[in-house]
Amino acid sequence: xxxxxxxxxxxxxxxxxxxxxxxxxxxxxxxxxxxxxxxxxxxxxxxxxxxxxxxxxxxxxxxxxxxxxxxxxxxxxxxxxxxxxxxxxxxxxxxxxxxxxxxxxxxxxxxxxxxxxxxxxxxxxxxxxxxxxxxxxxxxxxxxxxxxxxxxxxxxxx
Numbered sequence: 001x002x003x004x005x006x007x008x009x010x011x012x013x014x015x016x017x018x019x020x021x022x023x024x025x026x027x028x029x030x031x032x033x034x035x036x037x038x039x040x041x042x043x044x045x046x047x048x049x050x051x052x053x054x055x056x057x058x059x060x061x062x063x064x065x066x067x068x069x070x071x072x073x074x075x076x077x078x079x080x081x082x083x084x085x086x087x088x089x090x091x092x093x094x095x096x097x098x099x100x101x102x103x104x105x106x107x108x109x110x111x112x113x114x115x116x117x118x119x120x121x122x123x124x125x126x127x128x129x130x131x132x133x134x135x136x137x138x139x140x141x142x143x144x145x146x147x148x149x150x151x152x153x154x155x156x157x158x
Contacts, residue, residue, distance in 0.1 A: 091115055
């Protein structure tokens with residue numbers, strides 16, 4: 001009786017071992033696939049990190065360029081204001097001088113009057129901005145919205 005039971009157990013044990021071996025093989029194959037997936041993910045991460053680093057360098061250069069251009073713009077606007085003040089003084093001087101009819105024609109006098117009136121209005125108005133940049137609309141790319149905080153540039157990433 002015990003011998004028959006051992007023979008019966010022996011048959012099912014072999015099938016159990018075969019099932020276990022198949023499970024181990026399936027697990028091994030799954031591990032191999034996961035290893036390959038992990039390798040591909042690390043390679044992709046390295047590519048993305050390199051791209052991010054390159055984009056950070058481009059961003060830093062762009063920020064520097066914007067800063068340089070803004071300084072140039074402010075200098076140009078200051079120079080424009082200075083020249084407009086000089087022109088305004090000249091126009092005011094010309095308008096105050098008692099010119100006789102021979103020195104200035106009526107047309108020249110009216111042009112001077114028009115210029116003096118327009119320049120005087122411009123001198124009283126707030127600083128005029130370059131018309132090359134439309135600042136009347138709150139643009140999404142407005143320079144006032146750009147953060148020039150460089151704290152992110154100095155952060156060392158590990």
